[in-house]
Amino acid sequence: xxxxxxxxxxxxxxxxxxxxxxxxxxxxxxxxxxxxxxxxxxxxxxxxxxxxxxxxxxxxxxxxxxxxxxxxxxxxxxxxxxxxxxxxxxxxxxxxxxxxxxxxxxxxxxxxxxxxxxxxxxxxxxxxxxxxxxxxxxxxxxxxxxxxxxxxxxxxxxxxxxxxxxxxxxxxxxxxxxxxxxxxxxxxxxxxxxxxxxxxxxxxxxxxxxxxxxxxxxxxxxxxxxxxxxxxx
Amino acid sequence: xxxxxxxxxxxxxxxxxxxxxxxxxxxxxxxxxxxxxxxxxxxxxxxxxxxxxxxxxxxxxxxxxxxxxxxxxxxxxxxxxxxxxxxxxxxxxxxxxxxxxxxxxxxxxxxxxxxxxxxxxxxxxxxxxxxxxxxxxxxxxxxxxxxxxxxxxxxxxxxxxxxxxxxxxxxxxxxxxxxxxxxxxxxxxxxxxxxxxxxxxxxxxxxxxxxxxxxxxxxxxxxxxxxxxxxxxxxxxxxxxxxxxxxxxxxxxxxxxxxxxxxxxxxxxxxxxxxxxxxxxxxxxxxxxxxxxxxxxxxxxxxxxxxxxxxxxxxxxxxxxxxxxx
Numbered sequence: 001x002x003x004x005x006x007x008x009x010x011x012x013x014x015x016x017x018x019x020x021x022x023x024x025x026x027x028x029x030x031x032x033x034x035x036x037x038x039x040x041x042x043x044x045x046x047x048x049x050x051x052x053x054x055x056x057x058x059x060x061x062x063x064x065x066x067x068x069x070x071x072x073x074x075x076x077x078x079x080x081x082x083x084x085x086x087x088x089x090x091x092x093x094x095x096x097x098x099x100x101x102x103x104x105x106x107x108x109x110x111x112x113x114x115x116x117x118x119x120x121x122x123x124x125x126x127x128x129x130x131x132x133x134x135x136x137x138x139x140x141x142x143x144x145x146x147x148x149x150x151x152x153x154x155x156x157x158x159x160x161x162x163x164x165x166x167x168x169x170x171x172x173x174x175x176x177x178x179x180x181x182x183x184x185x186x187x188x189x190x191x192x193x194x195x196x197x198x199x200x201x202x203x204x205x206x207x208x209x210x211x212x213x214x215x216x217x218x219x220x221x222x223x224x225x226x227x228x229x230x231x232x233x
Numbered sequence: 234x235x236x237x238x239x240x241x242x243x244x245x246x247x248x249x250x251x252x253x254x255x256x257x258x259x260x261x262x263x264x265x266x267x268x269x270x271x272x273x274x275x276x277x278x279x280x281x282x283x284x285x286x287x288x289x290x291x292x293x294x295x296x297x298x299x300x301x302x303x304x305x306x307x308x309x310x311x312x313x314x315x316x317x318x319x320x321x322x323x324x325x326x327x328x329x330x331x332x333x334x335x336x337x338x339x340x341x342x343x344x345x346x347x348x349x350x351x352x353x354x355x356x357x358x359x360x361x362x363x364x365x366x367x368x369x370x371x372x373x374x375x376x377x378x379x380x381x382x383x384x385x386x387x388x389x390x391x392x393x394x395x396x397x398x399x400x401x402x403x404x405x406x407x408x409x410x411x412x413x414x415x416x417x418x419x420x421x422x423x424x425x426x427x428x429x430x431x432x433x434x435x436x437x438x439x440x441x442x443x444x445x446x447x448x449x450x451x452x453x454x455x456x457x458x459x460x461x462x463x464x465x466x467x468x469x470x471x472x473x474x475x476x477x478x479x480x481x482x483x484x485x486x487x488x489x490x491x492x493x494x495x496x497x498x499x500x501x502x503x504x505x506x507x508x509x510x511x512x513x514x515x516x517x518x519x520x521x522x523x524x525x526x527x528x529x530x531x532x533x534x535x536x537x538x539x540x541x542x543x544x545x546x547x548x549x550x551x552x553x554x555x556x557x558x559x
Contacts (some may be wrong), residue, residue: 039234047513097235104239118347140235142386143292143309170389182461182480183377183387196377200330200347 003046015104016051019111023054024084028061028068029077036094036171040077043095044101047182053111054085075172081106081153088156091149093168097140100148109150109157115156117201124205125159130212134164137176137186148185148200187223190216195223203227238309251349256547258324259331259493260359262289263533264523266315267540268357268547273322274281275548280325280353282346287328287362288312290487290524291533293385294404295367295411299431302535308385312532331360331493342497342519354554355518355547359495359540362487362524362531365397371455371462372378372483378464379480380455384408385413388415391480397422397465399452400484406430407439408484413443420476422450455481501527509520513545520546 001049004012027044029037029202048056063069071087079175080090081103089110094102109116110167115123136154138145149166154163167182169176179188187195193211195204207227234325256272260263263284272279286323292299294308303311320326329346335351335353337343344351358492364382366372372380381387388411398409398414401423407430413419421438426448427434438444447469454466465478488504501507506514506521524531 003237004239008237011239036234094234096237096240100237100239138525139386139389140238142383143288144383144386145515176390180378180460183381183383183391184378194247202347 003043005221009046012047012104013050015108016053016111018108019051019053020113021111021113024057024080024082025054025107026071026080026087027056027058027071027082028064028079029058029072032060033063034063034076036168037077039094039096040079042102044079045219047107053151054107055185056212077173078102081110082157083110086157086160088160088163090164091154091166091168091173091229093166094140095168096188098143098146099138099149099166099168102146102153104139105146105150106153106157111155117151117158118205121151121155121201121205122158124209125155125162128159128161128212128218130161131190132162133161133190134162135188135208136164136166137169137179137181137184138166139169142184144198145185148187148195149164151201151202151204152187189223192218193221193226194215197224199223199227236310238313240438246439251346251351252280254278254351255551256280256355256357257282257342257344257351257353257418258357258359260284260289260321260361260490260523260525261287261316261524262291262324262359262361262390262536263312263315263523264536264540264543265289265357265359265362266319267537268311268359268522268544269319269324269540270315270322271541271544272357272547273319273324273398275544277544277548279323280327280351281319282331282344283326283328284330284360287316287326293383295407297533298433300355306353315537329426334497336497336516340518346492349369355550356520357512357540357547358498358514358519358521358525359523359536359543360490360492360493360525360559362489364483365486365488367452367483367485369452369454372481373493375455375457376460378460379457381480381482382484384411384482387480387482388412391416393417394479395420396478396480396482397452397476397478398424398482398484398507400486401428401431402484402486403434405484406434408482409438410434410441413441416480417443419444420447420478421445422447422452424449424451435481453550454479487531491525494519503527512546518547518550 152164158163207223210226255278258281262466291308291312329348332345338535342356421480457463499507503526505527512520520543522543523536
């Protein structure tokens with residue numbers, strides 16, 4: 001059964017016509033013990049039917065443990081989106097609800113030459129000397145979440161020093177518990193820096209710049225306080 | 234699985250590039266989208282600047298049952314339909330943050346966004362409102378760790394746990410009802426002895442088995458540990474009370490989102506855009522619609538009506554500009 005209405009499918013098709021190069025999607029799923037795997041496969045298969053530019057590879061996480069490990073995949077379903085040159089940007093969990101928009105954005109970003117980060121962000125990425133690892137916790141019913149997710153994914157697609165994981169918090173309760181997720185979006189960077197809510201790109205970059213001046217280990221630091229913007233904005 | 238949400242306006246360059254327009258509509262909620270639909274049908278070149286969460290407050294609403302002609306829908310379904318219609322009519326959508334606004338030497342309005350500057354002959358302010366904070370100790374500290382302003386986003390984290398809802402209006406009651414399908418117990422505290430919410434909603438919550446209401450009660454403090462909220466301190470008619478609580482959802486009114494326009498048009502004492510004849514502001518080429526205005530009723534149906542009127546007023550203004558054909 002088609003997941004997208006005919007009108008929506010047409011819209012996605014048009015969107016994919018703007019792709020300038022192939023987009024490689026590597027998906028890890030498994031048949032057992034995976035809440036969202038079947039849905040994720042169905043979503044990707046439908047997207048794949050809308051453009052020849054999408055090169056989708058489906059791997060079984062249980063029978064391909066070596067590939068899974070070399071790609072650093074920790075959970076299923078995992079959807080890695082790139083132009084074929086890296087595995088730095090990924091989504092864990094079913095890309096449904098508002099996360100479907102995040103997935104579409106990641107695909108369009110990977111397949112276009114368009115500049116989609118602000119100048120200040122590009123400068124920041126070029127000057128990066130340390131690795132950044134984003135974990136952005138989201139839910140499919142959170143309209144603010146794509147904003148936080150997309151900025152992290154774009155930074156990962158742009159810089160070899162950045163990795164971004166967008167995590168559907170409901171599907172991984174243990175991980176959500178570990179990172180104390182009680183509201184989304186919650187962004188955790190390098191296990192130490194965190195932010196609640198979708199920070200404007202400029203504010204996020206400013207906060208990250210200050211965060212990277214701090215030692216790698218230590219107590220949790222709220223990026224919002226570093227960015228000097230009021231909480232919740 | 235949640236329905237796939239298609240928002241192609243969001244996909245692609247994040248913030249637009251600026252430029253010239255006959256009309257800029259600031260805000261992509263019901264007021265802005267309705268204004269866009271009408272403006273595009275007047276053949277006005279229209280740019281709608283959406284915020285970070287396209288759809289405005291409407292997408293935060295779980296269920297809409299009072300929009301005429303639509304028996305029952307969700308906020309996101311309704312807003313998706315409105316947005317699709319505005320795009321189909323010819324509006325250009327930009328997803329960006331508005332930093333500020335000013336009047337240019339040539340009388341046009343300058344709108345500064347993260348993506349660039351727009352010079353526009355006319356402007357409709359439809360930026361809506363954001364949830365007000367209570368201002369109690371612990372509220373900011375535990376934001377995202379038990380304190381939330383978005384039940385739609387965060388309700389699943391409170392499955393089988395206890396939550397407090399603060400407020401007595403439509404939003405507080407609707408979201409308490411939404412939370413009751415996740416949480417093991419919902420406590421609503423309201424400082425008065427009757428709800429302000431519309432009676433249909435009030436009746437629903439009053440007979441709900443898992444929601445209790447504490448009347449004439451104020452939330453004084455939200456407390457907890459590093460892991461998050463674990464209790465609240467209340468002032469009740471019988472004195473101070475401490476309750477064990479995992480989450481606090483705050484619905485105590487809304488603050489109009491007028492910061493980028495404070496120097497452009499006159500604001501009412503509560504920070505909303507002061508209007509005359511519903512959509513006119515203190516500046517002849519700037520109009521306002523929806524929850525950002527000083528209007529009393531803040532509903533989807535009044536927002537879209539404002540939007541249509543604002544587009545009509547902008548059209549009338551543009552037609553009388555020199556060098557234009559009427």
